[in-house]
Every structure is written in C-alpha cells, then in structure tokens.
Amino acid sequence: MDLRALEAPPTDVERAAIDAVLGPAPEAPSGSWLSAKARRHLLLPALHAAQGRVGFVSPGALGYICTRLEVPPAEGFGVASFYALFALAARPPAALHVCDDLACKVAGADSLIDDLTCRASPSDEHAWHRSPCLGLCEQAPAALYTRAGAPAVERAVGGLTLERALALLRTGESVTAPEPALPQLGEPGLRLLARAGRVDPTSLDDHRAHGGYRALRRALEIGPGGVLRELVESGLVGRGGALFPTGRKWEAVAKAPARPRYVVCNADESEPGTFKDRVLMEQDPFALVEAMTIAGLTVGAERGFIYLRAEYPLAAERLTHAIAQARARGLLGPTVMGREVAFEIEIRRGAGAYVCGEETALLASIEGYRGEPRSKPPFPVEVGLFGKPTVINNVETLCNVPFIVEHGAAAYRSVGTAGSPGTRLFCVSGRVERPGVYELPLGTPLGELIARAGGVKGGGAPAAVLLGGAAGSFVGRGSLDLRLSFEDTRHAGVTLGSGVVLVLDDSVPLEPLLARIAAFFRDESCGQCVPCRVGTVRQEELVTRLGKREPLGGLAGELALLRELGQVMRDASICGLGQTASSAVESAIERLGAFREGES
C-alpha cells in the first residue's frame, strides 16, 4: 500500500490531543500493517479529539491521524467528510447547533432562527448552525452548544430563547445541562422508568438500593440457557423499530460458531422526535450497563460497545461514570460478581449521522469506515462487528432485560397485549400540555396517552399525530382509539417505530413539517444507492413545488410521480432510510389531504 501522508504537520496541540487517544507515537513505524489495521476503529475517536481540541479537523491533524493508523488519507478524508459534526475547514471554536426539526418547529424554532439570522452575525469566535433533531424534543426549542478547547465543552440547551442564544454565543456562559421533565415521577407500576428521577444516577449504591444488579445475580444463577429461555418466552421484540424478537437474536449469537462475539448497544437515537433512550441513559445509566453485562454473559461475548450519538454529552458523562463505577466494584472487568467471566464496555460516539443508527452502518462506523449500510443477509448475528457474531440492540430493548431476568417471562407478560407484551416508552412532544417520556403498557389507546400528557395545549383536539418519527406516518383526527400495540398499528398500516408521538393541532401548518421531513432524508441519506441518494432529492423538490402550489404539469401528475418515487425508494433502496423516506409524506397526502388545499 502506497501512502502519501498529507504534508502539513499537525500543530502541537493537535498532536497532543490525538496522542491522548492513540497513545504516544512509536519511535519507529510498527512495520506491521495488520496491527495498524486492527486499530482503525480508533479513527472516529481520534477525529473527535482533533475536532474537540481546535474546532475542526485540519489537514495536518487528518494527515497525522492517517499516518498513525495507516489509513490512506483519501479514505480518512472520506470518513471525516461523512459526518456532520466534523468540520474540515477552519471554524470558530464555539458553535451553537440550533434544532429546526419537527418538535422544535412546532415550538417556534423558525422565528427563533429568523431572529438569530438578523441578530447573530458569525464572528471569529462563534458561529451557529441549523441542526436536525437533537433528541431534546420535550424541551423544544433546543440547541447544542459546543466549544473546542481543553477540555472541550458540550452542553444541551433546552427551552432556547433568542436572549439565551445570544448570551451563549457572546459570552460562552457556562451552561448546565437541563434535566428532563419526568411527568410520571413517583407513579406505581413503572418498569423502565422506575428509578428515573428517584435515584442518584451517579451512585452505584443508590442504584443497588433500588433493586439494581439483582437481575445480573439471577442471570448468573440461572445461566445463559435460563436467560435465553426467559427472554424468548417474554416475547420481547426490539424497540429500535425493526420489531425483531430479542430472544431469537441472542440465541443465534449464543449458538454461532465464530469467536469472539460482541454486544453492541444502539444508542444513536436520531429519529426526529425520539428522546426516550436519552432519558434512560441519563437517569438510569447503571441499568444499561447491567443489561449489557447480562447480554455478554448470555451470548458469550467479552466486549460490549455503546454507540452513542454525539449530541448526548450528559448521557456520555453518566455512562462513562457508571462504567467506571461498575468496573471499580467488580461488576465489569476480568471477573464479574466474582465469577470467572469477563465483560468490558466501551463507549463510541457518533459524529452526526442519522444513518449510523442503521445497524450495519453503525458497525461500519465503529470500525472506522463511512457509515454506509450494507445489504443483508448476512445479518449481524452472523457477520457483525469486526466480522464476528454480534448482538445489536436498542437501549430501551436492553433495559427491558433486567426486569425479565429478575421477575421472569410470565411477570413480564402480565401487562401489554398477547402480541405485544410489556410496556413501551412513548416520546410525546408537540402541542401537548406535558411533553415527555411516558411508559405505558403496549396496547394503550393513543387518546389515553395524549390525555396522560395533559391533552392538547389550550384544550383543543389533536388535528394529526405523527407516529414513529420522520420514518413513520401521520394519522388523522379519527385515530384516538388506535391501540398502540405492534399488531394494532400494523393492522392500521402505521408503525410505532421508535415510540414517537408528535401531536399537532390546527394551529400548526402541516406542509412545512412535510418539507422538513423531506429535507431530513435528503440531508441524511448516506448517498450509496440511487433510489435514495437521488430519490430523496427529487422528493424534496416535489414537496417544495407542491407546497408553493407550483406543480410542473398538474397536481395529479405530480402526486402520481411522488407515489411512484415512494414505491421505488421503498422497494429498491439498500436500507431502511431510503425504504421509509416517503412514508410520512405519503401518509399525509393520503390521510390528511396535504397539498390539495387551494387546488381546484
């Protein structure tokens, strides 16, 4: 392999920041190409180090990282330029990423951004950018503040106002992370949220005093076979959107002949409108650590990774702390609870790419490649992380496991429906009185969930609800009786997806939301396959034309074209991103009559 490194050297601070991740440079090159290749998974952490230190990835920094990891510079550039949060040209050290996505739009983000455009001209010190959903929808309008330096500052900002935004940009005032609203705090019957808000998320003792780590003890008693039996019988299906039975996934990995095996937690949570995993990780980080440990012991994996979206600094902080505490107390490491079994967990941060939530893209991203999904089969249970059998599960899915192991499948099935046992976290946002995460039995009617959230703001009725996020679909006024179970939603031709319930009333214009959704898919397409790469652009153009009432030809023809395009994106795209990119727009046309108003 012929590698020509970028010629500019890194600055001393860049070199130090990168060395802090990669270790000091060896005196002489390792000479072993294989050993460097085995370290390619450090590419994203190294890029984060450079970006976090000086605010962008300079040619010198990229060249140095590529030399250290023996990654061809063109490939390193290809990887860095894939992610929205890596800047490859000099940028001011401070940045405010202002969300202009669905829930924030409903909460007035557009006028906030208009004001910012007038009042906050970029300077050498700071800049602001628009951002897709930051997973803070219950605190809309929201933003993420970042400032490069040692240490770098990263803070989520909820309830953003113009004054607050200007003050942040001007003074870089220290921001404290907002604590989420926990509307069900203290309610009985909570499983996933039982500890949220009631225990100190930084205290392992407090966690254990509230039932933590009983499940791991029980898992060690009943052994992998016992855990798998309970899990299969529980009927738990994945909460990441694809509805795959978790027990069968774990069994497949436990039986796979290849070693080593891995456990990966999908904490990329980037579906617009979704924030449940954030609340779990921030409020009950030990639960996830415990669940992953159970997964590791059950499927015979010794290493676990949490792939966490970069926009969740508080979750990163609390999980890092929880992992360190668990390790210090013998709950992680070369032995677990005194048994001769090993398990370790590492956190890997994404860098601003929705598509990296798709499981194969996520694995590619951890390995140091562009987050491009690949065709399945083979599935990750056979060919997963580093080509090895891998369990990959959503945060909420994993957090169901301790309850199942501790109380058994029958207890788990005591709530929910036969086809959808257990509870589910719903991310309620938009025009409701009390937005937030709600844990309710699967099968709860939509109307009841909205009522639990205080009903529509100001007492009106919902005009429409977006279920499942940008990749989901809209339902209309008549859907309040819809039971939120997997089977009922499937029957109604909709999906629970990641649990998004974005409530709209008549005060919210629908079409700008459709335009935002179309823009989202265009911006987040990885660009690999034609139906999605070009299709999402054509969809946005069509939605824009229709929104302006400027169809080419006639409305009927444009709607037919949009439908054909939707079918082909669904049918011929590689991954779920392209396959669902038209779902919300199509549902709004079908069920809500979008784009027809004002046409004869």
Add this chain to the structure above:
Amino acid sequence: MTVHLPLAPTRAVEVSIDGRPVSVPEGATLLDACRKLGIDVPTLCHAPNLTPMNVCRVCVVEVEGARTLVPSCSRKVEAGMVVKTDSERVRLARRLVMELLASSVDLSTAPEARAFVERYGARPERFGPATPAAAAGEREGRRAGQHREPPSGGAETVAQPVKIDNELFVRDYAKCLLCYKCVEACGADAQNTFAIAVAGRGFDARIATEFDVPLPESACVFCGNCIGVCPTGALMFHSEHVLRAAGQWDETEQTKTDTVCSYCGVGCVITLHTQRGQIVKATSPHDSEVTNGHLCIKGRFGWGYVRP
C-alpha cells in the same frame, strides 16, 4: 432471519427464475443464475473483476417472500428461491432508477446506461428541467448534513466543470453515477493505491482525493485502472477528451489492435485504439487472465510519448 451455515462448496442450488428452473453452484449470485438462463439483467455498478457494491440498484429482481426487491448482482442464491426478473414491480424500479440517474447525471458518454434508459422507457424529464450547474469547487465545499434550499423549478444535477489537473486523464464528475468502481479499482480490488475515495454524503457524495488535492499531489500513480472500469466516461483519457471537445472523436473510424506490452516481462495484453493513424487510448480486455483489465502507467499511457 436466516442463518447460513457453511456447506460443502461444490453443492448445486436449484432456483426458479421467471418460471424456469436453473441449477447453479452454491455461492453464485442471482445474476449468475439469470445469465445462465440467458436472461439479460441490466447492471451498472457490477463488474466481474470487482467486489459487488450493489449501489446502482438497476439489477433488482423480485424474490418471492422478500419484503423488498433484491440486487441480483450480489444476492446469493438460496435453494428454492422463486424469482421474477420482469414483473411490473421490477420494471417500475428499473425505470425509476434510470430516470433518477438520467435526470441527475450526464450520460452522454455512457452508451450502456443510455440503452437502459431506452429499454425501460425512462422519462427523466418528468422531474423537470435541470437546474444550473455547480461552479468549480462548489460541490466540494458542501458539508455533510448542511441543508440547502432546493433550487426551484426543476431537477438538481451533479453538473460541474471538468477537472483537468494532469496530462493523462480528466475527471468529469458531471458524468459520475457514483458506482464506486474506480474506488475499488484504485484500492484493494486491483491497484492498492487508495488515491481516491468516496467523500461527503448523500447527493453531495463524490469521488475525491484527500481535501480534494489535485491528482498529481495525491497518491495517484496514474495506472489508469479507474478509467478502465468507469462505465460513464467520467474518467477519460485526456486524448479522448480533447478530440471529443473538438468534435473529432469518431468511434466508427477507430480500429482496435491487441498487442502485448513491451515495457516489462509481465506480458499484459493491451488493446490500442487508433483513429486516423493515431493512438487515442489503450485498454486491456477485462477477461484477460494476465491483467483482468488492469494495467500500469506505462501500458496505459506510455504510447502517448511513442507515436506509432
């Protein structure tokens, strides 16, 4: 989820395609099976000498029981598969894929792709007139995830000025359909130079060197293997580019002569293309056992200095 266990490599697998049974060795692709039956499946990003990337999606077929269509170029046969290659669904997908490509990419030097546009009755103009081309450097300056308002009234394209930064070949990415073939040929599949990679994301994804430096400043060794695999003429010999620009490129006047390269002892087969007594480009047959279609700078471009 199906779990595939490794079986004896010589096993034959029986599948049904368009109602006809066919038996192919395990590990074969649906495309192999189609070809065995003489079914002509369109492909753009597939090449026998490169790892399948299955990105263009023009080769999709319908497999009974599958939720979506599947790319025949990479999907392995499984016993009992029932496949349709010419259903309504398949034809719609292929037509739309060609409409999406033809409305965004300049296919003027891509006869194969143009033939698929014809064959499936694609009407790219349904998406409206092309919006203005990007200025030099504009696409390279776009950042992943950063939204731009769509230009109004038509269809955005990848049109942009051609990159001429060396005397041997030009890169006209207005013609690039992002098949990944050049990246594969430059990388592990042939050349092992890794001078180019896919950079950026989504519609702004593009083939690039690190920080878009000109090729002579990159790791490129000018083997031209990327030109050899490019299906659209986006990568083109400088000589061909100049003749085309002057309106003098005429394939009907050209003759092809196979010869063995005399620079070294490997014995690569080279096809010299001559027009009016002048060599205008050199290729190597893809099925050549020596080259697999790949050459080095001397075989590919050496004639440029030694006129016949």
